[in-house]
Amino acid sequence: MTIDVTLVLEGTYPYVTGGVSTWVDGLVRGLPDLGFAVVHLRDEEAPRRAARALPANVCLVLDVDVDPERPGGTAGLHDVPDGAVVHALSSGTAAVPGAALARARGVPLVLTEHGLAWREALNGTGELESGRPPAGARRPAARAEARLAWARDLAAMARTGYAEATAITTVCSANARRQRRLGAPAARSAVTHNGVAARWLQGAPAAGPGAGEGPLFVLVGRVVPIKDTMGFLEAARLVLDAEPRARFAVVGPLDQDPDYAGGCLTRSADLGLEAAVRFTGEADPCPWVAAATAVVLSSVSEAQPLALLEAMASGVPVVAPRVGGCPELVHGAEGDAGLLTVPGDPMACARAMLRLAADDGLRARMGAAGRARAGRRHGPHVVPSAYRRVYERALADRGPA
Amino acid sequence: MVDASLTLAASLAEVTRARAWALEQARAAGLGEDDVFALELALAEALTNVVRHAYGGQAPDRGGEDIVLGLRVDADELRITVTDWGHAAPPAQAPEIDLDEPRTGGYGLFLLEQLMDEVRVSPGDGEGTILQMHRRLGVDRP
Secondary structure (H helix, E strand, O other): OOOOEEEEEEOOOOOOOOHHHHHHHHHHHHOOOOOEEEEEEEOOOOOOOOOOOOOOOEEEEEEEEOOOOOOOOOEOHHHOOOOOEEEEEOOOOOHHHHHHHHHHHOOOEEEEEOOOHHHHHHHOOOOOOOOOOOOOOOOHHHHHHHHHHHHHHHHHHHHHHHHHOOEEEEOOHHHHHHHHHOOOOHHHEEEOOOOOOHHHHOOOOOOOOOOOOOOEEEEEOOOOHHHOHHHHHHHHHHHHHHOOOOEEEEEOOOOOOHHHHHHHHHHHHHOOOOOOEEEEEOOOOHHHHHOOOEEEOOOOOOOOOHHHHHHHHOOOOEEEEOOOOHHHHHOOOOOOOEEEEOOOOHHHHHHHHHHHHHOHHHHHHHHHHHHHHHHHHOOOOHHHHHHHHHHHHHHHHHOOO | OEEEEEEEOOOHHHHHHHHHHHHHHHHHOOOOHHHHHHHHHHHHHHHHHHHHHHOOOOOOOOOOOOEEEEEEEOOOEEEEEEEEOOOOOOOOOOOOOOOOOOOOOOHHHHHHHHHOOEEEEEEOOOOOEEEEEEEEOOOOOO
16 A cells, blocks of 8 residues: 555653543544555653554554664664645644655645644643653742743744644644644644544433442542542542442553553542542453443643543533633533533532533433534544545645656 | 832842742731732743843842832732833733744733733833733632
């Protein structure tokens, strides 16, 4: 199979699970007639094991070391075979090698930013979406300077991508506005919504907790600081004080930041939550979402989270922080799909959970609105069809070779 | 709540001292962590810029009175004023970013704008620059 699209990405597919990795999986599986090469930018010594099975149209996965000084003989950009389009998925740095590769090969560059890394650095997020901490962020004395330097570097790298890209995409209009403020030309920018796998939209809406059971609140997400799992635990304690039958689940891997995950388990025990909160580790969220009173996010930073889309597609109301693309998902023409909360405020999160638990009618209305919106705007084909158009247009704009 | 000012010399050591002072004031006034963090970043950016650019990295002979930092915290707003008497007044608005030169600077005001709700730069009385920044407190910023 010839390579049509060279994906340049970092800290994600096919090595880790999580939003961006799932997004790439949906993209390549949804365009089976296109051949993909995956250039994965590596920034660590240890070899990695693919967390996902690769479909037949992913012709090759090439690890490129971002540190050329490191011994070990990993590939460089010159080892990447030619493709028709370079598509950089930047969660920090991938725009720069993506732009270099596109320029060297004389092919168009498509740049996608799910979250905006420079914004996450300014937000005080302890971890970028790529899983890397900003350089120097853990040294308290140098914290502000290190943050600013990192934010400035990340902004400069994003702009390098904007200058070269024929198409610049992101997943919500809040991020698109910030891209434009940083210099992305409106004529080359587009919002491409995320989609959910078909299974989420099929079948009857989720039933929620069984008759006679207490409410179940489910956080779907990796146990890492950016998701503020710790804040969810604080909120769980507050809910439990008011509704002793409530139960909670944290559905997501515990191995991405073992120190933080260990801290969460300890905190859960300290708060007396051992019987009420279950940490499932990496697991299929589907049965948890189906049994949930609400799916809850407590993140300090989000783009357009799949966890919310999957809950909405299942007809389950959501509780989400007012960050990134969450407000655009929760509000819409079909009605509100859930309740928005203040990030970092466990009391606000707890109040929203209790309000949903207490009001069957509200829950049903929000679940139905979310399901209608997910079906209309976030189906399984939206990402592949949007990017087929983006790739075709990028090639057409470039003209015949 | 808080309405205070601090006079400092144009040096990076003084910037560190001024930041510690401002953070202590802000915490004492009951600012939330997000607001304190934004204040810390904004001061690091703004004061360092004054030392490096307005004064070219060298404290002038002004008896250690090169920068006045004003801090005011009301119930719902944080106001920061940075007054200097150096040269190189920055432009009145955040400059349009030149995509042909993605590696050059010009991020200072852009970053300040992201941290604050309003950023205003105006010429000082005769010389220097006044930078005013406002941030609404305890509000959501999607």
